[in-house]
Amino acid sequence: MRQALAMLLPVTLALVACQREERDTRPQSALGSGEQPTPVTTLEPGGQRPSPTDNKAASFEANAFHMSEGKRLFSWFNCSGCHANGGGGMGPALMDEKWLYGSSIESIHATIRDGRPNGMPSFGQKIPDDQIWELAAYVRALGGNAPSSAAPQRNDGMMVHPSENRLPDAATLGKSP
Amino acid sequence: MKGRLHPAQARVDAGQGARVLAIWNCLRTFILSVMLLACGPFLSGASEPPSAAAIAPPAAAAPPDDGQWAMPAKNYASTRFSELTEINEGNVKNLQVAFTFSTGVNKGQEAAPLVVGNIMYIVTPFPNIVYALDLSRPGAPMKWKYEPNPEPAAQGVACCDVVNRGAAFADGRIFFNTLDGHTIALDANTGKPIWNAHIGNINIGETITMAPLVVKGKVLVGNSGGEMGVRGWVKALDAGDGHLVWTAYGTGPDKDVLIGPDFKPHYDMDKGTDLGVTTWPPEAWKIGGGNMWGWISYDPDSNLIFHGTGNPGPWNPDLRPGDNKWTSGIFARDPDTGAAKWFYQWSPHDLHDYDGINEQILLDMTWQGKPRKVLVRPERNGYLYILDRTTGEVLSATAYGPVNSSKGVDLKTGRLIANPDKKTGTGKVVRDICPTASGLKDWQPSAFSPRTGLLYIPHNNLCMDEEGVEVNYIAGTPYVGMNVRMIPGPGGNRGAFTAWDVAAAKPAWVLKENFPVWSGTVVTAGDVVFYGTMEGWFKAVSARTGHLLWQFKTSSGIIGQPITYRGPDGHQYVAILSGVGGWAGAIVSGDLDPRDATAALGFVNAMKDLKNATTAGGTLYVFRLP
Numbered sequence: 001m002r003q004a005l006a007m008l009l010p011v012t013l014a015l016v017a018c019q020r021e022e023r024d025t026r027p028q029s030a031l032g033s034g035e036q037p038t039p040v041t042t043l044e045p046g047g048q049r050p051s052p053t054d055n056k057a058a059s060f061e062a063n064a065f066h067m068s069e070g071k072r073l074f075s076w077f078n079c080s081g082c083h084a085n086g087g088g089g090m091g092p093a094l095m096d097e098k099w100l101y102g103s104s105i106e107s108i109h110a111t112i113r114d115g116r117p118n119g120m121p122s123f124g125q126k127i128p129d130d131q132i133w134e135l136a137a138y139v140r141a142l143g144g145n146a147p148s149s150a151a152p153q154r155n156d157g158m159m160v161h162p163s164e165n166r167l168p169d170a171a172t173l174g175k176s177p
Numbered sequence: 178m179k180g181r182l183h184p185a186q187a188r189v190d191a192g193q194g195a196r197v198l199a200i201w202n203c204l205r206t207f208i209l210s211v212m213l214l215a216c217g218p219f220l221s222g223a224s225e226p227p228s229a230a231a232i233a234p235p236a237a238a239a240p241p242d243d244g245q246w247a248m249p250a251k252n253y254a255s256t257r258f259s260e261l262t263e264i265n266e267g268n269v270k271n272l273q274v275a276f277t278f279s280t281g282v283n284k285g286q287e288a289a290p291l292v293v294g295n296i297m298y299i300v301t302p303f304p305n306i307v308y309a310l311d312l313s314r315p316g317a318p319m320k321w322k323y324e325p326n327p328e329p330a331a332q333g334v335a336c337c338d339v340v341n342r343g344a345a346f347a348d349g350r351i352f353f354n355t356l357d358g359h360t361i362a363l364d365a366n367t368g369k370p371i372w373n374a375h376i377g378n379i380n381i382g383e384t385i386t387m388a389p390l391v392v393k394g395k396v397l398v399g400n401s402g403g404e405m406g407v408r409g410w411v412k413a414l415d416a417g418d419g420h421l422v423w424t425a426y427g428t429g430p431d432k433d434v435l436i437g438p439d440f441k442p443h444y445d446m447d448k449g450t451d452l453g454v455t456t457w458p459p460e461a462w463k464i465g466g467g468n469m470w471g472w473i474s475y476d477p478d479s480n481l482i483f484h485g486t487g488n489p490g491p492w493n494p495d496l497r498p499g500d501n502k503w504t505s506g507i508f509a510r511d512p513d514t515g516a517a518k519w520f521y522q523w524s525p526h527d528l529h530d531y532d533g534i535n536e537q538i539l540l541d542m543t544w545q546g547k548p549r550k551v552l553v554r555p556e557r558n559g560y561l562y563i564l565d566r567t568t569g570e571v572l573s574a575t576a577y578g579p580v581n582s583s584k585g586v587d588l589k590t591g592r593l594i595a596n597p598d599k600k601t602g603t604g605k606v607v608r609d610i611c612p613t614a615s616g617l618k619d620w621q622p623s624a625f626s627p628r629t630g631l632l633y634i635p636h637n638n639l640c641m642d643e644e645g646v647e648v649n650y651i652a653g654t655p656y657v658g659m660n661v662r663m664i665p666g667p668g669g670n671r672g673a674f675t676a677w678d679v680a681a682a683k684p685a686w687v688l689k690e691n692f693p694v695w696s697g698t699v700v701t702a703g704d705v706v707f708y709g710t711m712e713g714w715f716k717a718v719s720a721r722t723g724h725l726l727w728q729f730k731t732s733s734g735i736i737g738q739p740i741t742y743r744g745p746d747g748h749q750y751v752a753i754l755s756g757v758g759g760w761a762g763a764i765v766s767g768d769l770d771p772r773d774a775t776a777a778l779g780f781v782n783a784m785k786d787l788k789n790a791t792t793a794g795g796t797l798y799v800f801r802l803p
Binding site for chain 2: 075076077078080081082084085086087088089090091092093095096098115117118119120121126157158159160161162
């Protein structure tokens, strides 16, 4: 019995460790379809409307696999060409706490899918929808808006900035402890 | 290596010499002015130019000064030299503000104001508003403004801030370019549009930032987009109605580049058929850059225009084996047909984004005992070239600052000798490459004074680390393939203002500046040189010694081109647009995050403290004596 328990403990621990996150093994590959409108402003005449939630958002946000995929795609789709490695260039910085079109994963997804009028191209016809979600999740991590347990932990190449999981937490940035 | 870096050494010597010279010059100026005061009219010849003035621009390309400023380079020879003398070494310290004007745009103000008759013309960065100010009335009120309303989306494909380098005046019209690829002609008197030619496509990443040049009834315009895989071109538009006369591409088959029977390059490396195709991997020339976003000069005597070509794309050189013709070089063309006469490649198979689009100053000088028609080019790769402008032969190429990315220029073959230690490539981090991708000098134009024989060069002093990475071509998005981070160059000063003795091929004096000197410059017959710093100081220094004579702190960092003109009241004025931005100032104008070393293609890493030194905001400053 004790032996069995002793066996069970590491197995349970291992299984729990595996439960850090779940993901679909066969994600949808359809192009961004825009089935759900995402408001581009928080200003609502008469009061606050419920914040938009997309059922997909939860499965991508704070998911280590998706964020690391997003980091890879961030270079592959030339996001880094304009936004550098988060500090910006032709496009605005993504590491800072300034968000022109909203910081939620839904807003960022909509920004990538539909574009924005001052220079952000629309990638809805270029990138499969799930990959747009992965990019959006990674952009959240660049801004310190992802849990450090899930954010990408290292850069493969030249040290351009501290890894995403070591960036300050945006939720507590600038606030007293 | 030591030999390569000798200008840095020369800088120190020149610096010490300059101090002694400065004291002597102060004394001399004082003695001279006392003498002049005493003997006034009898000494009219006392201010004769010194003997060094054997170098001068060709008269046809630099006619006598009429006190106006009708093109950014002042004249076709691109001297940016004014013959006005009211403001001089002795009295420049009394300069004061005559009037100011807010451009209403918080992006980098790289343009030169123009002055024709009683009107000053300014073109702003995106959204490219043109203002006409009436100089004949107190405070220079607005006479008209024209808003072209360019596509806001164009901002997303402009590589290095949404700048505009100025307009051009000819035959009662103002010609200028918009970021979204239009060339527009306005009635200079009323501001009414006469024609509007749409020649660039932002959906493939094309923008236009350069100042057009009007030659023989044609408006010459080139595109930007070397960081977006855009194929470069120069177009000639008819000044009358804007119709396209010719297009000369920077890559591709000879017929596209307008290479024909008249094409006689000096060096063997530029001879052959369709080199714009064969020096690239298959099809790569179609997305290979070679854009023309800089300066054009014109020699009426030989009827030739001279223009450079930008960097090849992508930056990562492993992805484009070959010499990548006709990028990072210079063409001489017939302005009537666009036909190429000769070509020279500054940086064959460019390794470090060394665009070849800087200004070329046309001069006639004695070279090794013989009179030569030359063009002088302080090039991005760090060398000051003197070329025979009739043949494209390199007479000399001397580093004018720290250079280790190459080991000089082979004058027999004309070829830049690349330093293998600094060769970049995929998956490789190469450190301490000098100069940077932004060059020892970028677009910021220099000025030449025939009175001193000196070329006044505003420039950078930066080095960089580069890491080549894979990159996909997606039309309308960046096509760079390089992680870059820049650092201050030897000495720690990120900028310098060098007075280069053209005849002796060495610096006469060098002024160190904390930030890159990203402004243009103007020199006058009063022996005063004006330039601005990115902190916002507008400076006047002695053209002979570099001694600081006067400075004024403007509201934002200066990256514009100063001009000087004779106002309607007969007095001399000096004008500059203040307003930080451009590639060097993108950290401020684009509010970039300095924690990312690669932001703004690596420039941010060298400019982390700029946000503490200045803020954005475009303002025109005009100065005069009391």
